[in-house]
Amino acid sequence: MSVDLIRFVIFAGVLIGLGLLATRVPLFRPYLRKNPMITFLLGISSGFPLTLLVATMTFWLAKVGIDTATIGFAVALGTPYTIKFLWAPLVDKLPLPFLTRAFGQRRGWLFFVQALLFVSIWQLGASDPQTGHMGPFVFWAIVTAFLSATQDIVIDAYRIEILDDDEFAHGTATNQFGYRTGNLIAGAGTVYLASTEGLGLGWAMGYGLTAFCIIPAIIGAIWAGPGRFVDRFANASGMSAGQWLKETVFNPFREFLGRHGAFLILGFVLIYKVGDAMGQTMLGPMIVDLGFADLDYVSANKLWGFAALIVGSALGAPFILWLGMGRALLVSGLLMMFSNVMFMLLALSGNNYWMLVLAIVTENLTSGIGLTVFTTYLSGLSSLAYTATQFALLSSFAAFGRTWLASPAGVVAEKLGWVGFWGFTVVAAVPGMLLLWLLWNKGYLVQSVRQPSTQDD
Structure with a gap:
C-alpha cells in the first residue's frame, strides 16, 4: 500500500471519527452544520492550485530532467500570496458586469x-517544459499563481461571511480539512494520473483533470447563497470616482488602523509563528544530517505526522470554545514552543526513530491546533464591510513573517548546531508571546468586528 493511499485512509478515518464525535459531543456538533460543510468544499478548491504550482510542478520538472536552478524559480510563485492585499480592494468592492447582479459580489468573483x-491550469499542463521553450510554461505558472491567490481572497471573504458566530471556529477547521484534501488531490492525485507508474495519462491530462477541483467550491457557493456581503454604497447615486476609490482602497485600511491597538495586532500577526516557521524550514536538513533513512522520515512525517496534523486541526475549534480566544492563542503558542523543545531532544538523542516519531507527532498536533486557532483569530478581525481586503492584509502579514523573518534559519543552524538552533527557535517565539500578553492586558486582543462598519465617510 502506497504512502499516499495510507494518508488518504488516515484522512478518511479522521473525518468519520469526527462525524461520530459530532453526534455525541456538543463541542464537536457544529461540524455537522450546513455552513461548516460548505467551507470544507471551499477549502478543497482553495488548496489544490498552490500544491500544483510548488510540490507537483517541481516534481514534474525534476522527472523530465530540468536543472535545479530552473526549478528554483517555483519559490517565487508564492509571491502573489504575500502581496494579495494590493488588489484585494478591487475584489472586495468592484462589481462584475452581469455576474454580480446574477450571483452576488462574492460568488460572481468566485465563478469569474x-x-x-x-483555463490557466490546462494551459500550464499543456506547456511542455521539455521542448526547451520555458517561456510559455513560466508565463502560465505566474498567471496560475496570481489567479490562485485571487481565488483565496474571494474564498476567505466568502467563508467569513457565511459562517455564524457560534460555528465560526468549526467552519475555519473544516476549511482547513478541505484545504488538506485539495493538497492530497493535487499532489498524490495528479502524480498518479500523470505518471507512468500510475494511470500514465501524461502531465497535460493530469493537470487538466485536476483543474476540475474548482467544482467543489462551485457546489458550495450554490448551496450557501450570496452570503452577507456588505455594500455600503449599494443605494448611492452619482458617486464620484474619488468616492469609490476612497471606499474601496482607503477606508478598509483606515477602519482597521483606526482600531485600538491596530499596530500591536499587526506586529503580533507578523511574528506569532516565526519560531514555528524557522523550525519547519530546517527540519528536513536536520533529519538528513542525523542519518535517518528516507523511509523512516516518510513514515514519521507523512503518516504519523499527517494523522496528528488532522487530529490537531479538528481539536482547534473545541479548543477555542473551551478556553476562549485569548487563552487558546496563549496555550497553542506555548504548545508550539514545546514542540520545538522536542526537536532539541531529538538532536541530542541522534538517530532514534521513535524519538523522531514523538517529535513530529507533537509538532504536527500542536501546529494543527495553532493553525485553526490563529486562522479563526485573523478571520474574526475582519469587518464584514471590508472582509476580503482586511483578511488579505492580515494573512499577507502572517505569510511575510513566516517567509522572510524565518529566512535566517539556515545561518542560525550553521552557527549554533542543531541543539542550539532549536533552542533559538524557542527564544524566537517569545516576542510573539509577549505581544500577545500585551494585547490581552490592554484589552485589544479580541475585538467584535464581525458587524458592518458604521464609520462615517
Missing part, C-alpha cells in the same frame, strides 16, 4: 476567477 483559473 475560477473560469480563468481552469
